Amino acid sequence: MARMTMVQAINDALRVAMRRDPRVVVMGEDVGVNGGVFRATDGLYQEFGPDRVIDTPLAEAGIIGTAIGMAVNGLRPVAEIQFDGFLAPAHEHVVNHLARIRWRSRGRFTAPVVVRIPSFGGIRALEHHSESIEAWYMNNPGLKIVVPSTAYDAKGLLLAAIEDPDPVLFLEPKRLYRAFREEVPEDYYTVPIGKARVAREGRDVSLFTYGAMVPVALEAAEKAAQEGIDVEVIDLRSLMPLDVEAIVASVQKTGRVVVLNEAPRTAGAAAEIIALINDKALLYLEAPVIRVTGFDVPMPYLLSEDLYLPDAERVLAAIREVRSY
Amino acid sequence: MATREEELLAPYLQVRSVLGVDGTPVGPEPDLTPDQLREIYRWMIFLRVHDQRLLTLQRQGRLGTFAPFSGQEACQVGSAYLLEPRDWIFPTYRDHGAMMVHGVPEVNIIRYFMGDEWGSRSPDGVNVFPISIPIATQLNHAVGCAWASKIKGEDAVAVGYVGDGGTSEGDFHEALNFASVFNVPAIIFVQNNRYAISVPLHRQMKSRSIAQRAIAYDIPGVRVDGQDVLAVISVFREAIDRARSGGGPTLIEALTYRYGPHTTSDDPKRYRSQEEVEEWQARDPIERMRRYLVARGLWTEQEDEDLWAWAREQVAAAVAEAEAMGRPDPAAIFDYVYAELPWHLREQKEKLLAELARRQGEVKSHG
Known part of the structure; x- marks a missing residue:
C-alpha cells in the first residue's frame, strides 16, 4: 500500500495497465513529455515510449476518431480530453460512432476506448474548464459513465474501465485530484462498474451523489448528525449503468431522499435518479424527494463559481427539509 | 511563363489515365493477368446491375432510402480490387460496391438498405467497417485503424472513403493531419462526383483540385480519371505499396460522376442538366473497359450477353434471399x-x- 492522491492513483492505474497489457496506449494533448496538464500521465512516456504514450495534435475529433479506429483494430486506447468542455468537438465521434460500433455491427466490431476527462468545477478555472457533461451522455445509449470520488476507486474503476469490452467515459473530478491522500494498493485490482458505494451509513435520510459532491455530502451529513439526523451517503460511482439495487435498498431503509449533483438542474442526473425512485420505490417514500443541483445557467467564471456549486449548507437545508416533512 | 504557384500545382491538376474514352490505352497499363482484367469487368457489370435493381426495389417500396453509385463503378472496383483480406475499408453510404469487392455478401447490402442492422455485420474475417453516414468521420477511424497496424508492427492498410463534399468537413483535415504526422498506412480516397447532393464543388472549395490539399499535409496527392478502372487500380497499387512498405499515407482524388440522384429522396434535375449527365455517360467506365477487352481479344459480344444475364441472376437470387429473411429479431x-x-x-x-x-x-x- 502507498498513500496516494487521486491523480497519483490514476497515474498508477495507467502504469499498471500498460505493464500488464501491451494493447493499452495512452493518447491526448500534452500527455507525453509533459505528463498531462494535471500530471495524470507523468512518467509514462519515459517508461513506455512515444508509440504507446502519444502526444497528439490539438484536435479532439481526431483524437476520439482515431482512438475508435485503433480500438476496432485491436488496441486498448485510453484517450485523455484535456478538459470537460473540450469533448464538444469530439461529440460527433462519441455519440454517432463510439457508442454504436458494437450495436451497428451486431457485435462484429467493438470500440473499447476509455475517454478520461478531467471534469466538474471547483478549481477556479477559465470558462469551459469546469463543466458537468455526464447528462449529455446518459441519454445516449452505448456508453458507460464512471465518476470516482476516492483515490482507491479512481484506480480500481479506471482499471475496470480499461478491461471493459465497451467504451467508458471516465469523468475525473479535478477538484479532488489533490484534495486528499489515501491508502491505495500498488498492484492490480478492479472496482466493478455499475456498483455504488455506501460512503456513510445512516438511518434517516438517503443522500445520493457522485464525484466532487461526495465530500460536500459527507460534510453536510456530519453537520446533520450534530442535529440528530442520521444521513446515509451513497456514492453512485457509475451513472451508466446506475446501481438500482443500492438506490432502492437505501430508499427502503430511510424513506427520505436528497439527490445532489453539481450539473445544471433540468434533465440532470438527479432528475433521472428521482424518476428511477418513482419507478421502483415510490411507496417507500415518506416525503417528496429533494434535489440539490447547480443552476440552469452556464458555469460561472471563478469569482461566481461558489454561487453556483452546491455547498454543505445548501445540502444541509435540503436534509432538514426532507427530514421534517 | 508559368508562375511558381502554377508549377507547384501542376502535378496535382494532372489527371492520371490508362484508357482513353474509346478504350484505347493512353498510359502504361497495370500489370494484370487476362483473368484479372475479366474479373474487374465482371465486378463492374455486377455492380451496375445490382445498383439499378436496388433503385427499382426502392421505387417499389421494397427498400428504404437508397444511395445509388451507378457511374462510379470504376472507383468502387478499382479502389478495393488490390486489397488483401487483412486490409480494411471504411466506407460511406455510396461505397457498398467496394464493400462487396472486399468480401461483404450482396445480401448484407440489401438487408442494410431494407433497414436491418444485421446488414452492417461484415462476416468474420472481412475487414469492412459498417457504412458511416456522418460525413468524413470514417476517415479518422481509417487513420486510427492504420495507425494501430503500424503500432502492432503489422502491414495492413486502411482505406477511408469520402466524397467531394466531405472534404469541407473538419474530420477530413484532422484525418489527413494525423495520417501525416504519424505516417500511418492509410489511403484517403475522395470520389469527386462534383456534387454534394445539389451543391457543386466550387461552393465547397476555391482550391483547383482536391489532390492539391495533400501539399498542406506534405503527403503524396494524386488525381485520377475515376471513369477509368485501370487508372484507379494503378494509383491504388502505388498507394498500397507505399503504405505497406512504411511510406505513409496517400490522398487520391478520383474524378467521377453519379448518374442518379444523391439518394432516392432527391431529384437531380433541380441542380444539373441532362446534357451534363449525357456527357458523363459517354465516358462510361464499363463501356470503356469493354472496348479495351474486346480490342485485346479478351472478350466477345456473346460473353458480354452471358455476363449481363449472369449478373441479373445473381442479384435476383440475393434479393430473394434478403426478402425471405423477414423482419429482424426484436431482441x-x-x-x-x-x-x-x-x-x-x-x-x-x-x-x-x-x-x-x-x-x-x-x-x-x-x-
Whole structure:
C-alpha cells in the first residue's frame, strides 16, 4: 500500500495497465513529455515510449476518431480530453460512432476506448474548464459513465474501465485530484462498474451523489448528525449503468431522499435518479424527494463559481427539509 | 511563363489515365493477368446491375432510402480490387460496391438498405467497417485503424472513403493531419462526383483540385480519371505499396460522376442538366473497359450477353434471399448495445417482448 492522491492513483492505474497489457496506449494533448496538464500521465512516456504514450495534435475529433479506429483494430486506447468542455468537438465521434460500433455491427466490431476527462468545477478555472457533461451522455445509449470520488476507486474503476469490452467515459473530478491522500494498493485490482458505494451509513435520510459532491455530502451529513439526523451517503460511482439495487435498498431503509449533483438542474442526473425512485420505490417514500443541483445557467467564471456549486449548507437545508416533512 | 504557384500545382491538376474514352490505352497499363482484367469487368457489370435493381426495389417500396453509385463503378472496383483480406475499408453510404469487392455478401447490402442492422455485420474475417453516414468521420477511424497496424508492427492498410463534399468537413483535415504526422498506412480516397447532393464543388472549395490539399499535409496527392478502372487500380497499387512498405499515407482524388440522384429522396434535375449527365455517360467506365477487352481479344459480344444475364441472376437470387429473411429479431435491438445487458435494458427488452407476445395473442384471438 502507498498513500496516494487521486491523480497519483490514476497515474498508477495507467502504469499498471500498460505493464500488464501491451494493447493499452495512452493518447491526448500534452500527455507525453509533459505528463498531462494535471500530471495524470507523468512518467509514462519515459517508461513506455512515444508509440504507446502519444502526444497528439490539438484536435479532439481526431483524437476520439482515431482512438475508435485503433480500438476496432485491436488496441486498448485510453484517450485523455484535456478538459470537460473540450469533448464538444469530439461529440460527433462519441455519440454517432463510439457508442454504436458494437450495436451497428451486431457485435462484429467493438470500440473499447476509455475517454478520461478531467471534469466538474471547483478549481477556479477559465470558462469551459469546469463543466458537468455526464447528462449529455446518459441519454445516449452505448456508453458507460464512471465518476470516482476516492483515490482507491479512481484506480480500481479506471482499471475496470480499461478491461471493459465497451467504451467508458471516465469523468475525473479535478477538484479532488489533490484534495486528499489515501491508502491505495500498488498492484492490480478492479472496482466493478455499475456498483455504488455506501460512503456513510445512516438511518434517516438517503443522500445520493457522485464525484466532487461526495465530500460536500459527507460534510453536510456530519453537520446533520450534530442535529440528530442520521444521513446515509451513497456514492453512485457509475451513472451508466446506475446501481438500482443500492438506490432502492437505501430508499427502503430511510424513506427520505436528497439527490445532489453539481450539473445544471433540468434533465440532470438527479432528475433521472428521482424518476428511477418513482419507478421502483415510490411507496417507500415518506416525503417528496429533494434535489440539490447547480443552476440552469452556464458555469460561472471563478469569482461566481461558489454561487453556483452546491455547498454543505445548501445540502444541509435540503436534509432538514426532507427530514421534517 | 508559368508562375511558381502554377508549377507547384501542376502535378496535382494532372489527371492520371490508362484508357482513353474509346478504350484505347493512353498510359502504361497495370500489370494484370487476362483473368484479372475479366474479373474487374465482371465486378463492374455486377455492380451496375445490382445498383439499378436496388433503385427499382426502392421505387417499389421494397427498400428504404437508397444511395445509388451507378457511374462510379470504376472507383468502387478499382479502389478495393488490390486489397488483401487483412486490409480494411471504411466506407460511406455510396461505397457498398467496394464493400462487396472486399468480401461483404450482396445480401448484407440489401438487408442494410431494407433497414436491418444485421446488414452492417461484415462476416468474420472481412475487414469492412459498417457504412458511416456522418460525413468524413470514417476517415479518422481509417487513420486510427492504420495507425494501430503500424503500432502492432503489422502491414495492413486502411482505406477511408469520402466524397467531394466531405472534404469541407473538419474530420477530413484532422484525418489527413494525423495520417501525416504519424505516417500511418492509410489511403484517403475522395470520389469527386462534383456534387454534394445539389451543391457543386466550387461552393465547397476555391482550391483547383482536391489532390492539391495533400501539399498542406506534405503527403503524396494524386488525381485520377475515376471513369477509368485501370487508372484507379494503378494509383491504388502505388498507394498500397507505399503504405505497406512504411511510406505513409496517400490522398487520391478520383474524378467521377453519379448518374442518379444523391439518394432516392432527391431529384437531380433541380441542380444539373441532362446534357451534363449525357456527357458523363459517354465516358462510361464499363463501356470503356469493354472496348479495351474486346480490342485485346479478351472478350466477345456473346460473353458480354452471358455476363449481363449472369449478373441479373445473381442479384435476383440475393434479393430473394434478403426478402425471405423477414423482419429482424426484436431482441436484437437490445442485445448489442453493450457486451452484457445492463439491468435497465433487460427490463426494457422483457417489456417489449411481453408486449409483442400479448399483441400477437390478441391478433390470434380476434383472427
